[in-house]
Amino acid sequence: MIDKKLVTLLHEFKQIGLTSMGGVTRCVYDDNWILAQKKYVKIANDYGLYCFCDKMGTIYAATSDHISHKSVILTGSHMDTVINGGWLDGIYGVLSSVLAVGQLLQKFGAPKIPLCAVSFSEEEGSRFDTTFTGSRYLTHQLSRGVFDLKDSIGIIFDEERQKRVTELSQVTPIRTPDFKIRSYIELHIEQGNLLEQSHTNIAVVTDIVGQKRLLITTNGISNHAGTTQMFGRADAMQRAVDLMTQIYSSLGMMKGVRFTIGKIIAFPNVANVIPEKVDITLDIRHIDQHVLDDAFEKVIKITDAVGATYRLTTNVEATPMDNQLQQQVINSIKQEKLVGERLFSGAGHDAQVIANSKIPSVMIFVPSKNGMSHVPQEDTAESDLLAGQHVLQRLLYDLAY
Numbered sequence: 001m002i003d004k005k006l007v008t009l010l011h012e013f014k015q016i017g018l019t020s021m022g023g024v025t026r027c028v029y030d031d032n033w034i035l036a037q038k039k040y041v042k043i044a045n046d047y048g049l050y051c052f053c054d055k056m057g058t059i060y061a062a063t064s065d066h067i068s069h070k071s072v073i074l075t076g077s078h079m080d081t082v083i084n085g086g087w088l089d090g091i092y093g094v095l096s097s098v099l100a101v102g103q104l105l106q107k108f109g110a111p112k113i114p115l116c117a118v119s120f121s122e123e124e125g126s127r128f129d130t131t132f133t134g135s136r137y138l139t140h141q142l143s144r145g146v147f148d149l150k151d152s153i154g155i156i157f158d159e160e161r162q163k164r165v166t167e168l169s170q171v172t173p174i175r176t177p178d179f180k181i182r183s184y185i186e187l188h189i190e191q192g193n194l195l196e197q198s199h200t201n202i203a204v205v206t207d208i209v210g211q212k213r214l215l216i217t218t219n220g221i222s223n224h225a226g227t228t229q230m231f232g233r234a235d236a237m238q239r240a241v242d243l244m245t246q247i248y249s250s251l252g253m254m255k256g257v258r259f260t261i262g263k264i265i266a267f268p269n270v271a272n273v274i275p276e277k278v279d280i281t282l283d284i285r286h287i288d289q290h291v292l293d294d295a296f297e298k299v300i301k302i303t304d305a306v307g308a309t310y311r312l313t314t315n316v317e318a319t320p321m322d323n324q325l326q327q328q329v330i331n332s333i334k335q336e337k338l339v340g341e342r343l344f345s346g347a348g349h350d351a352q353v354i355a356n357s358k359i360p361s362v363m364i365f366v367p368s369k370n371g372m373s374h375v376p377q378e379d380t381a382e383s384d385l386l387a388g389q390h391v392l393q394r395l396l397y398d399l400a401y
Contacts, residue, residue: 006389007382009043009095014087023084023376028122028133029057029160034167036079036091040098040119041172047102049117052175053168057121057161058134060177061098063105064114071182073400075101075392076118078134078350082126086189086378092366092385093187094119100393104401111400113182120350127151129215129281131314135350138177139357183325183399184361186351187392189380190343193371200341201384202391204329205363207344208352209258209285210292210318216303216310218243222268222276233274237266239306240278246302247282257295258285258346281313287344289318319352325362332395338387347373364391 016039017024017032026032037059044051044061051061059079062072077093098117105115120134128149136142147158165174195203220236244261251259263281282299286292303310326342333340345363355361366388369379 004382004386006095006099007385009099010087010091010385013039013091013095017081019084019376021084021376024081024087025083025085026079026081027083027124027127028080029164030127033080034164037119037168038171040079040094041168043095044098044102044117047098048105049098049102051172053165053172054137054175054177055161055165056134056137057165057168058138058177059119059168059172060116061101061118062114062116063101063110067114067116067179069178069180070114071180072114072116073183073185073396074116074118074181075185075187075396076120077186077188078120078123080122080124080126082124082374084376085124085126085374086372086376088189088378088380088385089191089373090123092189092380092388096187096389096392100389100396104393104397108397108401113400114179115396115400116179123350125213125314128157129313131213131348132316132350132353135353139354139359141353141357181354181359183322184351184354184359185325185364185392185395186349186361187364187366187388188349189373189378190365190368191347191371191373192368194343195341195365195367196369196371198341200339201367201387202333202338203341203343203365204326204333205321205345205351205365206326206342207287207321208319208349208355208363209287209344209346210289211314211316211348212284212292212296212312213314214282214284214299214310215313216243216280216282216308218278218306218308220274220276223274225272225274228274236275236278239308240264240280243302243306243308244280246306247299250298250302251284251295254291254295256286256288257291259283259295285346285348287318292318314348316348316352317356319355321351321355321362322360325360328398329362329364329391329395332391332398335394336387336390338391364388
């Protein structure tokens with residue numbers, strides 16, 4: 001039913017943002033991002049799909065141009081990547097969905113229930129200190145404060161958004177996504193090693209972990225590194241180290257909690273100047289919302305004790321996927337003569353944001369080689385990539401036709 005066009009396109013998109021280290025950098029609203037979104041529009045148009053763009057730069061590709069106020073089946077993922085990330089995260093689901101919807105339209109005509117592929121503008125939070133802005137905008141969960149955020153070189157989110165959306169308006173109309181989402185389906189690489197360990201080619205996701213991401217700041221007083229005595233220094237870095245040590249000790253004792261301090265920025269960031277401020281990011285995840293909340297409270301107590309401040313930049317609850325859609329995925333897997341598994345996702349996804357809006361949602365996973373993701377070594381066997389798209393297309397056919 002499906003040829004290898006998916007694999008060809010995945011390799012083409014890998015070149016859009018390819019780094020010298022073999023990874024891909026395609027952050028929201030950067031030059032690579034705009035090239036990729038425009039290329040997506042062309043692919044969709046070639047299949048006869050009706051494209052439009054919303055105010056965040058998310059692209060929609062529907063089987064009909066009359067979906068306003070109608071109930072549609074939405075399927076897709078996100079276009080952006082982490083810095084020097086993998087070549088499949090997000091884009092695999094983006095391309096699989098638009099190809100599946102386009103090929104169904106060409107082969108069977110218009111479905112009884114409109115299908116709509118989506119390429120969300122942003123999910124990763126790799127440029128601005130916020131995540132899921134594409135799906136949060138669609139589901140009316142986006143706070144106004146996001147638009148005032150600045151990236152690492154001071155560029156304002158809203159200024160970049162307006163510039164890039166204006167560029168996209170040259171290739172596709174700008175519209176408000178005023179359709180109703182009947183269900184949301186997202187195909188994705190697992191980003192872990194459970195499927196590989198069990199020698200399974202595909203899985204349906206039962207739950208997605210809750211996630212809290214914080215930007216924590218310690219403060220001090222800048223002064224000369226050589227002339228300022230050690231006693232009595234107000235060293236923001238020392239306070240940050242004390243804070244991080246306590247976090248590692250406290251959260252490390254909590255079973256199943258996954259936490260990461262992944263970014264540290266010192267100000268003024270000069271070798272011979274005592275830091276006056278240090279920003280660190282903390283990512284905390286757990287499948288049980290109560291455990292996640294307990295971990296968060298421990299961090300806040302530590303933060304208060306060392307006199308630091310924090311801002312919560314991501315707060316997504318642990319989320320179950322829709323039971324009925326899970327069973328329909330299993331049925332599609334069986335029809336493709338594959339053996340599937342059920343597992344939870346340790347990574348956050350747009351499906352989680354959409355499901356939290358009371359919209360039936362489900363995810364399909366294919367294996368990640370060696371469990372590697374968010375790094376240049378991210379990879380999946382070609383046969384598994386194609387099998388995932390087979391299952392997605394069969395599921396969409398069963399749901400819409």
